[in-house]
Amino acid sequence: MQIAKTITEARAMRSTTPGKVALIPTMGALHDGHLSLVAEAFNYADEVIFYIFVNPTQFAPHEDFDSYPRNIDDDLAKLASVGISKVFMPTVDEIYPPENVPFEIDVPNLNDILEGKHRPHFFGGVCRVLTKMFNIIQPHYAIFGQKDYQQLQIITALVRDTNMPINIIGAPIIRESDGLAMSSRNVYLSEEERTHATALYKALQQAKNLIETAGETDPAAVESAMHDILSAHNFKIDYATVRHPHTLQPLDCIEPNLTGGVVALIAAHLGNTRLIDNMIIASPKNDA
16 A cells, blocks of 8 residues: 655655546544445546545634544555555644645635534635645545535535536445444444434434425424434534525525425534534425
8 A cells, every 4th residue: 555644745646646536535533434435436536545634724622633533554454445555644744834824715605604603613624624635636536425515515616616627526425224324423422322323314314204205395394303303312403404405505495396405404412422414305205
């Protein structure tokens, strides 16, 4: 396996990588959800460069940067098992040299709502580090999981509006057998909390059933139903909402035929762990 730890090494690795190249950016602590991105990447590209970097600029001082799960040896073994032979794994000082004057990128229509409202530092850090990665690797494709739905919309907007020659690909959420979306932070859950965590998926399924089967058009009714399920399982809710699938703006009326579907999004705390999930919901069946 070829491992680049500096920008110079990463650019040299990229220059000797033939054909169409896909980049998969992650913070490590890899699980099957991450590994599914590899199969998705090979649907588009000839070669894949995998990137592991716990990015400090997307963490607030009170968040879990220092305790974020890190197990590089395990990560590299998993990557080798799915055919990854090129990894970019830089240090913090390599990506953020202390002498550099920092820059910011803002996508204001998407940054300041939902995740951006509750984590105002987050998307600025994501956009900053990904702009660096895209410039360093210059991939043809970049693969991201749908679980970070708002992030996916922001990255797509960033690439389009700055005319970067990159295709952003969203890959489906990978779930445990009981519906819980795979996440590196799931390891924080106690055994009891892990049982309650399935309420995220149950709440999203309830939203789907209300819209697709019952034909509910009132966003407040759908959101209230999601809140009830989450509250019954001890979640402290940041948001549980139904939004336009592209703008993520609130809806006066749920009309999936007009908006190309809707998306239900949840962020909530279970004990000390904050979890997110979402589900794209299509048109009501009786309108098909």
